[in-house]
Amino acid sequence: MLAKLTSKNQITLPKAVVSAVDAAEYFDVVVENGRIVLTPVRVQRAQAVRDKLQQFGITEQDVEDARRWVMSSPT
Structure with missing residues (x-):
């Protein structure tokens, strides 16, 4: 799937991706081997x-x- 980075550094996650993980309002963001990895977290x-x-x-x-x-x- 493709997601576009806006000029304000925002990305809209595809619905299919969000539906495939537990509902979360926040994501832990890390860079691993040149990849951006989002992990849903519950605060x-x-x-x-x-x-x-x-x-x-x-x-x-x-x-x-x-x-x-x-x-x-x-x-």
Whole structure:
């Protein structure tokens, strides 16, 4: 099948290709041996938040401490 790359670096995937894999809104994109490989992924929003917090070095204890601070502050 053929897909065209637009001037905005966008490609529309053929319906037959998308139908052949699990439904996904996001794809992991890698280059392997000169080929672009798309792998469907399911992003779990809660996990995405955990990953971002970890990226910033924020621990579960930091979040709990912040929650307690907010709950103890006068309104």
